[in-house]
Amino acid sequence: MTPDEYCQQKAAASGSSFYYSFLLLPPNRRRAITALYAFCREVDDVVDECQDPQVAATKLAWWRLELDRLYAGAPEHPVTKALQAVLGEFALPKEQLAEIIDGMEMDLRQTRYLDFKALSLYCYRVASVVGLLAAEIFGYQDRRTQKYAHDLGTAFQLTNIIRDVGEDARRGRVYLPIDELQRFNVPVADILESRYSENFRKLMEFQVERAEHYYDLALSQLPDIDRKSQRAGLAMAAIYRALLDEIKRDGCQVLNQRTSLTPIRKLWIAWRTWIKG
Incomplete structure (x- = not known):
C-alpha cells in the first residue's frame, strides 16, 4: 500500500x-x-x-x-x-502541524474548561489551525481568507462538541464551559449521567446559536475572489450546518444519541454547494 x-x-x-x-x-x-x-x-x-x-x-x-x-x-x-x-x-508550516498535536495533548491534561476563552484555545489548536492549513491547500489570493478559515474551523469544532456531548461525557470529558453550565443551572453530574432537562436544552440552544454565529462570521469574511478556490471549505460548512440544524430540530438530544447525516445526503450537499460556486 x-x-x-x-x-x-x-x-x-x-x-x-x-x-x-x-x-x-x-x-x-x-x-x-x-x-x-x-x-x-x-x-x-x-x-x-x-x-x-x-x-x-x-x-x-x-x-x-x-x-x-x-x-x-x-x-x-x-x-x-x-x-x-x-x-x-x-x-x-511545521509549527501549525505541531499545534494540532498541542491540542491533542490538552485532552490528556484537561477534561473541563472554565469559560469560552479557555475553550477557544482548544478549538484553535485542533480545528482553526487545520482550517488555516486547508485554506493554503485550497488556494487563496486575499489574506482575509485566513480569517475566514480560522473562524470556520472554530465553527466546525463547536459543532463537533455539540454533537458529541454524550459520547465525550462517557470518556469523562465535558467541553461545555463550566461558567455556562452554572448560568443555565446544569450540574456537571447531569452531563456525566446523561440526565436531559429543560435547562440542558436551553444550554444547548445557546451553544448552537454560538456555532451559527461563527459560521455566519466566517462566511461574511470570505472575499469574493477566493470563493471558487475555497469551495471545498464551503461544502464542509454546508454539511456541518445541516448537521447542526438536525440537532436543533431534534431538541438537542445529544446525551444519548449521536446525530449524523447519511453519506448520500453529505455527497448531495457537497455537490450542490460546489456547483453553486
Whole structure:
C-alpha cells in the first residue's frame, strides 16, 4: 500500500463530512488535503483509543519527532511520507502541524474548561489551525481568507462538541464551559449521567446559536475572489450546518444519541454547494 493509498483509506474509513468535501477537488489538492486529514486522524486516534494517558503521551511525543523527521526529509510513517510529497507545492508550516498535536495533548491534561476563552484555545489548536492549513491547500489570493478559515474551523469544532456531548461525557470529558453550565443551572453530574432537562436544552440552544454565529462570521469574511478556490471549505460548512440544524430540530438530544447525516445526503450537499460556486 502506498502512502497516498493509506491516507485515502484512513479518510474514507472515518466517514467524515470532510471526506465528501474533498472528492470534487483537483487531484493535487485532493492528495494534499487527504494527507493532512489523515495526519489529524492519526493524532486524534492516539487520544481517543489509548486508555492509558502515559501511553498516549508517549505516542504523541513520537509524532512530534516524526514531524522533525518529515521536515528533515526522512519521514517514517505513511502519513508523513504522503505529506512530504506535497510540501514542495503547498505551504504547510511545521509549527501549525505541531499545534494540532498541542491540542491533542490538552485532552490528556484537561477534561473541563472554565469559560469560552479557555475553550477557544482548544478549538484553535485542533480545528482553526487545520482550517488555516486547508485554506493554503485550497488556494487563496486575499489574506482575509485566513480569517475566514480560522473562524470556520472554530465553527466546525463547536459543532463537533455539540454533537458529541454524550459520547465525550462517557470518556469523562465535558467541553461545555463550566461558567455556562452554572448560568443555565446544569450540574456537571447531569452531563456525566446523561440526565436531559429543560435547562440542558436551553444550554444547548445557546451553544448552537454560538456555532451559527461563527459560521455566519466566517462566511461574511470570505472575499469574493477566493470563493471558487475555497469551495471545498464551503461544502464542509454546508454539511456541518445541516448537521447542526438536525440537532436543533431534534431538541438537542445529544446525551444519548449521536446525530449524523447519511453519506448520500453529505455527497448531495457537497455537490450542490460546489456547483453553486
